[in-house]
Amino acid sequence: MDVHVAQARRTTATVLKQWSLPEAPAEDARLVVSELVSNAIIHGSGDVRLRLRHDDHELRIRVTDDSTAPARRRRASAASLGGRGLHLVACLSLRWGVADGGRTTYAVIPTLTEALPCRRTTQSSTDPTC
Secondary structure (H helix, E strand, O other): HHHHHHHHOOOOOOOOHHHHOOHHHHHHHHHHHHHHHHHHHHOOOOEEEEEEEEOOEEEEEEEEEOOOOOOOOOOOOOOOOOOOHHHHHHHHHEEEEEEHHOOOOEEEEEOOOOOOOOOOOOOOOOOOOO
16 A cells, blocks of 8 residues: 555655645645545555646645545544544645545645635534634
8 A cells, every 4th residue: 555655645746846836735735645545545446546637726636446435534533543534635625525426535735825724625524623
């Protein structure tokens, strides 16, 4: 698993550098890619595909696998080793969600250098802050 996640992270870093994205949103994007690809490998099935698209002031990240079970945020206890990935994605993204019948999880990262006070998710949450 680590090889695939590391490869996706390196590929993302290379592409974002070619697109001249500022470092802060590029680092957010690398972390989001790591989390989404990890989730697809652990909880999905089949090949994992990564797509990046940049226009205007947003970067769209899409990770697709063959599973139709949609990604869901979980509440992780303090002792849990996992369960925080989609919370991180939600905090770093303008929005995130699932598409393609549950096969694709996406996130939209702002590429402007100004930080957002709190990012919102398309998923319902009882925790409105990050």
